[in-house]
Amino acid sequence: MSPINNSILLEQLMRNMPDNIFFKDLDSKFIMVNTANVHRLGFENEDEVIGKDDFDLFEERFARAAREDEQRVMETGQSMDRKEERVSWPDGSVTWVTSTKVPLRDKDGDVVGLIGIGRDISEIKEKELELEEANRMLSEVNRKLSEVNEQISEDLRMAARLQQTFLPRTYPEFFSDDETPLLDFHHYYEAITEVGGDFCSAHKLSDTKAGLLICDVMGHGARAALITSMVKTIADNLSKHTESPGEFLTEMNHQLHPLLQTEEAFIFATACYLTINTETGVLEGAMAGHTVPFIIKPMDEKVTVLDSAEEHSGPALAVTPDHDYQTFSIKLSAGDKILMYTDGICEAMNADQREFGVDYLRESIQESCKLPLKNLLPSIVETVRKYSHGQKMGDDICLLAFTLNGLK
Secondary structure (H helix, E strand, O other), X not given: OOOOOHHXXXXXXXXXXXXXXXXXXXXXXXXXXXXXXXXXXXXXXXXXXXXXXXXXHOOHHHXXXXXXXXHHHHHHOOOEEEEEEEEEOOOOOEEEEEEEEEEEXXXXXXXXXXXXXXEEOHHHHHHHHHHHHHHHHHHHHHHHHHHHHHHHHHHHHHHHHHHHOOOOOOOOOOEOXXXXXXXXXXXXXXOOOOOOOEEEEEEEOOOOEEEEEEEEEOXXXXXXXXXXXXXXXXXXXXOXXXXXXXXXXXXXXXXXXXXXXXXXXXXXXXEEXXXXXXXXXXXXXXXXXXXXXXXXXXXXXXXXXXXXXXXXXXXXXXXXXXXXXXXXXXXXXXXXXXXXXXXXXXXXXXXXXXXXXXXXXXXXXXXXXOOOHHHHHHHXXXXXXXXXXXXXXXXXXXXXXXXXXXXX
């Protein structure tokens, strides 16, 4: 095979290489340009480019920066490897290239110019810039979402603080002739989010009678919490005018139904309303689809559900518009306790995905039934936590209880 002349190799390179190849003298003027570069510069042949410099072909700012790079390469003898450059053309168009520039040396090793290779990366760069802009916009969206989320979180924290004011801060007081409290009250509340749908309240209906309401709104979060505020407003008003538990829930249902039943949503709330007469010991109540309260007799160490309540239970509030809720009645003895609760405490799951349940709740109450209410309710909750091995509760929890210490 005959040797190939170096000039032929160079000619083939300059004619066929798609990258822009050029040679320049010490004044940064073109002395040789490959075919691809000639056409990229807008000329027909190499002779039209020879002798020109970048100031003749490009926008001045780019030409000045390119000349500074080339002079530095020729003065220092150090190459410039694949520098990314934004090329501005006289017609206003812009392209992007990576430029490699190396010193051109004579046979004695002296620098007599430079060799440059430019590769057009405009398409890649455009995609890169589009991606950067998309990331910038996404970052801005995320920043705004973060601000919105923080505002929502702050609003929920404020709502949670407000909702806490719905719960009893003081209880009705009733005293015997020797100033002994006839009733002791206690409640426990825990929402699985900042705000929840469980609610309880206690009202003084007369000098001898107290009313207790516990309510569980369907769902969780802000919507359920908003409905509890409606329930509180209605309950506060009804407690001033209605002592009969059946009438109380009937009227509450009548007012809630048009508010909760709309074309967009089906929402309901369960409720239990009890009254206790400190003069007679008579407990009256009405049920709207709610969990049945427990009656606790510490002296007998006996805990049972209020059978009368279960027998007279009506549908949840806001399900039907005109239901007539019935009142049940039983007689309590001194020392008896009544525990009302929402179903969240029974729905706690253990590792085997088995619910805590009503039966286990009754057993837990019985084990601690002689404790005062302020200790009994936390004890029940702690038993549930141990059962669920510390897992987060799946629903809100609310407990409301009272002890009848004696009669007036």
